[in-house]
Amino acid sequence: MTAAGVGPDAGAVSPAGQGRPPGRLAGLALVSLERSRQLTGPVAGVAAAVILFLLLQSDNFTSTLVVDMLVYAIAAMALDFLGGYTGLISLGQAGILGVGAYGVAIAEVHFFSPWAAVGISLAVVLALGLALGIVAVRVKGVSFVIITLALGQVLWGLAFQWVGLSEGDNGISVATLPTLGPFDLNDPLTLRMTVLLVFWVVALLLVLMVHSPFGLSLRGVRSNEARLAALGYRTGLHRYLAWVITVFFTGVAGVLYVFVNQLISPSTMDFSANGLFVIMVVLGGLRSIWGPALGAAVIVGFQQELSIYVTRWQTLMGLTLIAVVLFSPGGFWGLVRAAGRRPDALLARLRARQVTRPPPAPASRAPAQQGETR
Amino acid sequence: MAEFVAQTLNGLTLAGVIFLVSSGFTLIFGIMRVTNLSHGAVYLLGGYIGYSVIAATHSFFIGLIAGALSMAAFGLLLERTLITWLGRSEMSELLATLGLIYVLDDVALAIWGGTPLTINLPGVLGQSSTLPLSGIVYPNGRLFILGVSVVIAVGLYYLLRRTRVGAIIRAGVDDREMVGALGINVRLVFALVFTLGTLLAGFAGVLGGTVLNLYTGADSDILLFALAVVIVGGLGSYEGAILGSVVIGLVDNYGTAYFPAIAYSVLFIPVILVLLIKPQGLLGKPST
Numbered sequence: 001m002t003a004a005g006v007g008p009d010a011g012a013v014s015p016a017g018q019g020r021p022p023g024r025l026a027g028l029a030l031v032s033l034e035r036s037r038q039l040t041g042p043v044a045g046v047a048a049a050v051i052l053f054l055l056l057q058s059d060n061f062t063s064t065l066v067v068d069m070l071v072y073a074i075a076a077m078a079l080d081f082l083g084g085y086t087g088l089i090s091l092g093q094a095g096i097l098g099v100g101a102y103g104v105a106i107a108e109v110h111f112f113s114p115w116a117a118v119g120i121s122l123a124v125v126l127a128l129g130l131a132l133g134i135v136a137v138r139v140k141g142v143s144f145v146i147i148t149l150a151l152g153q154v155l156w157g158l159a160f161q162w163v164g165l166s167e168g169d170n171g172i173s174v175a176t177l178p179t180l181g182p183f184d185l186n187d188p189l190t191l192r193m194t195v196l197l198v199f200w201v202v203a204l205l206l207v208l209m210v211h212s213p214f215g216l217s218l219r220g221v222r223s224n225e226a227r228l229a230a231l232g233y234r235t236g237l238h239r240y241l242a243w244v245i246t247v248f249f250t251g252v253a254g255v256l257y258v259f260v261n262q263l264i265s266p267s268t269m270d271f272s273a274n275g276l277f278v279i280m281v282v283l284g285g286l287r288s289i290w291g292p293a294l295g296a297a298v299i300v301g302f303q304q305e306l307s308i309y310v311t312r313w314q315t316l317m318g319l320t321l322i323a324v325v326l327f328s329p330g331g332f333w334g335l336v337r338a339a340g341r342r343p344d345a346l347l348a349r350l351r352a353r354q355v356t357r358p359p360p361a362p363a364s365r366a367p368a369q370q371g372e373t374r
Numbered sequence: 375m376a377e378f379v380a381q382t383l384n385g386l387t388l389a390g391v392i393f394l395v396s397s398g399f400t401l402i403f404g405i406m407r408v409t410n411l412s413h414g415a416v417y418l419l420g421g422y423i424g425y426s427v428i429a430a431t432h433s434f435f436i437g438l439i440a441g442a443l444s445m446a447a448f449g450l451l452l453e454r455t456l457i458t459w460l461g462r463s464e465m466s467e468l469l470a471t472l473g474l475i476y477v478l479d480d481v482a483l484a485i486w487g488g489t490p491l492t493i494n495l496p497g498v499l500g501q502s503s504t505l506p507l508s509g510i511v512y513p514n515g516r517l518f519i520l521g522v523s524v525v526i527a528v529g530l531y532y533l534l535r536r537t538r539v540g541a542i543i544r545a546g547v548d549d550r551e552m553v554g555a556l557g558i559n560v561r562l563v564f565a566l567v568f569t570l571g572t573l574l575a576g577f578a579g580v581l582g583g584t585v586l587n588l589y590t591g592a593d594s595d596i597l598l599f600a601l602a603v604v605i606v607g608g609l610g611s612y613e614g615a616i617l618g619s620v621v622i623g624l625v626d627n628y629g630t631a632y633f634p635a636i637a638y639s640v641l642f643i644p645v646i647l648v649l650l651i652k653p654q655g656l657l658g659k660p661s662t
Contacts, residue, residue, distance in 0.1 A: 149598070
């Protein structure tokens with residue numbers, strides 16, 4: 001999205017850059033170009049918001065697909081908060097999502113009202129996150145992955161084997177969704193808009209947190225925990241809070257999942273599903289929040305669309321993950337960022353030329369350019 | 375009582391299969407710091423290949439060897455290509471082998487289909503006999519698996535503790551750089567250990583195929599066992615793999631027998647206890 005917005009800027013810049021000693025007009029042009037470059041992100045975001053909003057208006061195949069993508073995107077972004085920023089990659093994400101979904105379904109089976117079911121589900125997810133966090137954040141890196149994988153498998157096992165509670169392989173269907181006055185989630189349009197709204201709220205909260213002092217110290221925990229601990233930060237508590245936040249948002253995605261699909265069964269949270277979340281985040285790009293949302297859209301699209309035409313789409317997906325790990329560790333979002341970096345470098349070069357006045361001799365210009373492009 | 379003894383034997387049989395898988399997993403991690411998540415898929419693939427070879431040759435033992443050797447070759451190839459290309463980044467290796475799971479599973483599904491397959495043991499191994507003392511009638515095949523795993527466990531112990539190669543591997547687990555600095559060809563040791571690990575997994579796949587079915591998803595089940603074992607026993611510790619396998623095999627079997635609804639969670643109890651009390655595992659060293 002950003003890349004598309006950047007293109008025209010880059011084209012418009014070059015005539016100003018080629019030429020004569022820059023005057024006032026050129027200076028103004030440069031400032032406005034810089035402004036518009038700064039605005040590409042927000043503009044792309046607003047464009048995405050508008051497009052998503054319009055796509056979800058009608059009740060058709062596309063809107064169903066987009067809603068699915070949004071639900072998975074919420075959980076994928078939450079996983080990025082933990083995995084990308086804190087360095088704790090969880091392979092139990094689908095399990096947590098399943099807890100949120102089963103929470104609603106099981107509560108409704110036991111005759112709780114839909115709103116109460118949502119409350120119970122989120123409370124269970126939160127309690128689970130608080131409790132499991134004590135165990136899970138005692139370890140880091142590979143051990144954390146292994147433990148969350150085991151956790152995810154256990155949650156799947158419960159859903160699969162504890163037939164009395166979960167109705168086993170058949171899963172549980174949820175017929176009635178919450179209603180509040182004119183706000184009725186049983187109405188498909190209202191439901192889609194709610195999913196969209198929750199998506200934006202979670203995304204913006206995550207972005208805010210990432211850029212907050214808390215988010216910065218999480219990055220510190222990831223890159224050099226010992227140093228941060230020496231500076232007096234309670235790094236264990238940081239990891240614990242990041243885990244709880246991620247678990248909670250994933251539970252929210254789970255609640256939305258069961259509302260959208262009106263069915264939750266163990267296959268939603270099996271090993272393959274747990275792995276898919278990690279694939280979404282890595283393909284999309286660790287440490288970008290938006291990248292994993294993109295990754296979720298691609299994977300869900302893969303799963304629901306491509307699987308019709310390509311029988312061996314899982315092979316394709318596995319190979320894609322391996323290729324991304326090998327060749328493009330930044331994922332899709334890394335490519336988007338790289339696309340944005342070129343106009344940035346160009347603008348910076350122009351700015352450097354503006355600052356050094358009177359127009360510098362070619363000899364002194366060359367090193368400055370090198371410095372910028374580096 | 376007879377029931378309990380039979381369940382204990384079942385648990386130990388399962389422990390045998392789990393040990394063969396997790397010892398390879400833990401050796402690979404211990405020496406190379408590679409978390410090979412596709413280890414379970416290697417197990418399953420070895421089992422499937424063994425199944426096909428047995429179907430073609432009507433010989434269980436040729437199938438057993440074929441399953442083990444084919445996976446050894448696969449492991450060597452994997453180590454020389456993907457693992458080498460990734461250049462020692464723990465998380466990249468973990469993610470790449472996660473991707474590999476989807477590829478291997480999908481290929482296995484395309485070739486062998488989704489119907490669970492079982493490998494039949496030949497001749498006397500396929501029969502049952504009455505055990506002395508307790509008078510329980512018990513399948514010979516399970517006793518065979520138990521015996522084979524014990525022999526391999528002892529053999530590996532001998533290799534690791536009493537031979538030069540074993541000394542190099544153990545030293546490598548403790549301090550890779552130092553071993554390299556002493557002039558030992560670390561690359562060769564890596565390739566050797568990785569191959570040994572996948573060989574054991576393929577071997578376990580054929581043996582396991584006789585008592586546990588071969589099916590899509592068997593790989594993640596066996597991977598969970600291996601992971602539980604290394605958490606309980608300690609990542610990278612060979613003795614830990616033996617201890618962990620016995621604990622996990624027994625706990626899982628008792629769980630399945632006596633608490634079928636929550637068998638998977640019963641498995642998690644020792645895991646949680648170990649994590650709370652000794653996060654590095656019962657026989658593991660504190661993480662570096």
